[in-house]
Amino acid sequence: MTHPNEPSASAGAAPFDPAFEAAYQAAQKSLNEGGIPIGAALARDGVVIASGHNERVQSGDPIAHGEMSALRAAGRQKSYRDTTLYTTLAPCAMCTGTIIQFKIPRVVVGEARTFDGEFDLLRSRGVEVVVLDDQRCVEMMRTFQEDNPDLWAEDIAEEPAG
Numbered sequence: 001m002t003h004p005n006e007p008s009a010s011a012g013a014a015p016f017d018p019a020f021e022a023a024y025q026a027a028q029k030s031l032n033e034g035g036i037p038i039g040a041a042l043a044r045d046g047v048v049i050a051s052g053h054n055e056r057v058q059s060g061d062p063i064a065h066g067e068m069s070a071l072r073a074a075g076r077q078k079s080y081r082d083t084t085l086y087t088t089l090a091p092c093a094m095c096t097g098t099i100i101q102f103k104i105p106r107v108v109v110g111e112a113r114t115f116d117g118e119f120d121l122l123r124s125r126g127v128e129v130v131v132l133d134d135q136r137c138v139e140m141m142r143t144f145q146e147d148n149p150d151l152w153a154e155d156i157a158e159e160p161a162g
């Protein structure tokens with residue numbers, strides 16, 4: 001018997017958040033296109049401004065991580081101080097740098113089990129980091145990393161294993 005109001009000790013489905021869902025759906029879209037399944041969305045007051053996904057495969061663009069694609073799609077913003085960046089996976093050093101540069105105050109992350117990201121750097125610069133530990137995101141990335149080890153290594157600039 002499960003009690004819906006009890007916090008789960010292990011990873012589960014995160015509470016429904018339309019902005020996070022936009023990021024997740026972008027990751028799924030990328031996966032369906034044969035790309036890397038990482039999605040992101042920029043939101044203001046809970047309203048999605050834009051979403052995007054990793055486009056390394058689709059556009060041959062190594063800089064187009066999910067976060068970068070969402071920020072590009074959002075276009076010019078006078079200020080990011082009232083925005084939240086949602087991403088299915090912990091942000092890498094490049095995306096962390098952009099978050100810091102744009103002074104985005106809050107980042108909501110689907111999971112950090114399959115990639116550590118740069119939480120210490122984000123927090124050291126005053127960025128609030130929320131980790132949902134969403135099991136869908138964990139499974140999506142684990143499956144992708146197992147099926148595409150070379151492509152994953154390329155995206156995080158690691159030498160392929162073996």
Ligand SMILES: [Zn+2]
Pocket residue numbers: 065066067091092093094095096
């Ligand atoms: Zn990145």
